Amino acid sequence: MEAAQSAESHLTRKNRGCRHTPADSGGGTDLRRHLTVLGAIIKRHVLAIVGLLCIPIILQAQESMNTVVVHADTPMDTISRHVYGQFAEHLGQCI
């Protein structure tokens, strides 16, 4: 991240035409700088790709959540007290 930031400020300097630094004198140093900038750009893109890859994971995490809406605004019938007072048992061939 720090590398990306420093490369960005370097790019800004370049765009302003501030190239009067001692390091500009050597062609090899210039190449190195270009590689550093390229590296920073790739790094940024890698971060973006990783970010994009995370989106399905986040969506999947949301899907694993169970949701229920209780409609207290539309009450229905009264539940007979017998509904929760008995149960059926399957005995193989009969109930």
Added chain:
Amino acid sequence: MYTANSLNTSDNAFKDDQIVLTPTYHVFRMYSVHQDAVLLPVELRGQYYTNGADSIPALSVSASRDKEGKIHVSMANLHPTKAQTLRCELKGATCSGFSGEIITATAMNAYNDFGKPPAVIIRPYTDAQIAGGTVTIALPAKSVVTLEVD
């Protein structure tokens, strides 16, 4: 509803003049809050419990409002190994607090027996969060939770 072969142990619930309280007994006790209450429709979307070729919804939810105006929401997580998180939205009601009960056990085949401390018993439930009128409920595997919404 819960069938006897999944929860009930009626064969050994009685012994001489003693009785042992089965998980079925406790679950019916928890669901008795819905008796004579007004049914509130629920829309549930969620995970499935799959075993081989069979698949059933992992959760079951029931809701009602009793004569005193209290809303009860009962939730069952049928999944034997996977905990579930349930986000519950109340339409037409506000939720500022709750009290709850839970029944579960460490093992799927846990049961209560004579002369032993009860292994499957109702306990107070506090593992729910309220934020912006929505209640987020953590449901352990093989558990039943009932909330009374304040």
